[in-house]
Amino acid sequence: MLLLGIDIGTSSIKASVVDGTTGQIIASAQYPDTENTISTPQTGWAEQDPEMWWECVQQAVFRCHSSGKYNSKDIHAIGIAYQMHGLVMVDRDHRVLRPSIIWCDSRAVEIGNQAFKTIGEEKSLAHLLNSPGNFTASKLAWVKANEPRIYGSVYKIMLPGDFIAMKLTGTITTSNSALSEGIFWDFQTNAVSEDVMKTYGFSHNILPELRPLFSNHGEVTSSIADLLGLQAGTPVCYKAGDQPNNALSLNVLEPGEVAATAGTSGVVYSVSDQVSYDPLSRVNTFAHVNHQLNNQNRLGTLLCINGTGILNRWVRDNVATNMSYQQMNDAASQVQAGANGLFVLPFGNGAERVLGNKTIDATFTGINFNIHSSAHIIRASQEGIAFSLKYGVDIMASNGSSPKVIRAGKANMFLSNVFTEALVNAIGVAVELYDTDGAKGAALGAGIGQGFFSNPKDAFSNMKSIGLVEPTPHLVAQYAEVYAQWKAILDAQL
Structure with missing residues (x-):
């Protein structure tokens, strides 16, 4: 079919x-x-x-x-x-x-x-x-x-x-x-x-x-x-x-399973069977696709960062004007973690729920005209996106959601080794990568709704991971130091 x-x-x-x-x-x-x-x-x-x-x-x-x-x-x-x-x-x-x-x-x-x-x-x-x-x-x-x-x-x-x-x-x-x-x-x-x-x-x-x-x-x-x-x-x-x-x-359908995506916005999405909420509404809970299927609660807690791929695109259009996304990623990989003291807050796409619906706009901090190049700006931007997701994951953890592994489609920002490495080592959680996307998921969802699959899990019997990126101890320590500096800049804005 x-x-x-x-x-x-x-x-x-x-x-x-x-x-x-x-x-x-x-x-x-x-x-x-x-x-x-x-x-x-x-x-x-x-x-x-x-x-x-x-x-x-x-x-x-x-x-x-x-x-x-x-x-x-x-x-x-x-x-x-x-x-x-x-x-x-x-x-x-x-x-x-x-x-x-x-x-x-x-x-x-x-x-x-x-x-x-x-x-x-x-x-x-x-x-x-x-x-x-x-x-x-x-x-x-x-x-x-x-x-x-x-x-x-x-x-x-x-x-x-x-x-x-x-x-x-x-x-x-x-x-x-x-x-x-x-x-x-x-x-x-x-x-x-x-x-x-x-x-x-x-x-x-x-x-x-x-x-x-x-x-x-x-x-x-x-x-x-x-x-x-x-x-x-x-x-x-x-x-x-x-x-x-x-x-x-x-195939993130059951309690404890976690998905991520990093397109125009960046999201970490955790499934739970508990009807719960963040007291400050910084992360948001919605009915998951299988909520109340077989009379079981399936809630999705969603952390959203508005300024993700849109920041990467802005950098391409205004800084790396002669580069493809792959060339940007290659250039960023030549710069060390921390981008030689250049930090980016990626909050330039409207009010951010994770910041209590504040609009603080994007910030580039620490630019040195004698040190920093377009490659540093690319790297700092991708790290800033990863750190903003880390910031939200910490909020999710404070509400009892601590992922052991995160599943993501190898697309958009996850095509960048720099971004993926920064995210994995900043949050200290492995990312499993899959060859899938939203259109394929919607097609399989149609098969579930039409009755071709007897239940949602059957739709993913052929799904296999195409990669696993795990934290590396020395990079975890390095990114912890860089993230602390990034967070201090964010805290000063709030």
Whole structure:
């Protein structure tokens, strides 16, 4: 059976066609070749056009088909992964009402903080496992307060993956995992939070129909099937945010298992069976893809650093202008750990939840014109990203989540030996690398939702590690010293 996975990333959209029997990718493509732009109408804002995502989805699927390696009519199920926390609003004709307010947008921080107080901090944490913070519900409240005419035209609100599923099927649905990432879900009542809906004055009618995550979320319409070369009636039977989906793609489904990714943002994601939370909401807990499957709790605690791959890209575009990413990594590897006293705080992509939703921007400290080159800036930036993740992992450890090993796809920042070495030795935990990504995970998720696999674990029976990076004692000691200097610079900013 062939399965199609679509990953709605911030920078690009990727599609993969996977053979469900072998677990192997038959064809894979992304679009565009360069990175999609993020619109910033005001400082701290971040928006993208949902119709741009849809156009990119079409082009990525066409590129897969053009490989000639399969018959597109043999695709039997579709799965979708997507950038989390984005707000998409449509009217009754399914027309987009405004650009999507995406995950790294900071405009709703104060609205969320006020809701936290109104609901009651203790009650909010006990029921939502988070502060409403800067998540989707708070972004919708911002629209309600500042763009009432647009809000009055809303038929349904969605997350980015729900929107792409709607374009494919004409059906608008959601899941408990999606509602939890938007901070609409009450984990005590296992239902939409009445406190959130009442505090923000939302009608339940604007939420999509709730369905199990692994289930039929609509079937491809005849017109879209003709457009994309698919069979009409092909089900979309899996939708998940990019980080729960990344964990799924790495077979991280059970308590104690941990996944990481380092694309535009950097994430460490730990699975637990305990309904718990960080008292300061610096790391956030959501329903994992298999939450309440077989009536078992499966929660994902997510540490997110906004300024990860986007910092590496900024360095390429503005400092290492004549280098590819591989050439940047090679140059950085010629510089010693610590970059000769150059330190970078990578917090230049909006409010950082790990810092209590503060926006402190990026900082380059210790530049010496007689010592430092572009290679030092590259290395210090990659180490700064690793150290920011170490900072968050320490917060997770204070809440009882201490990983013994971390699984990651060999992609994005994990293609850099400098970054991987810095991360492994800074946190003192080995990283297992796998040849997988979000599009492949979404395809396998579709196989689970369609019933091709009897349970989620069966989808990964052919998965094998392609590398293990372990801490080295002398590097652990060296990075501990460098990290202490980096953290002192961060502490002075807070």
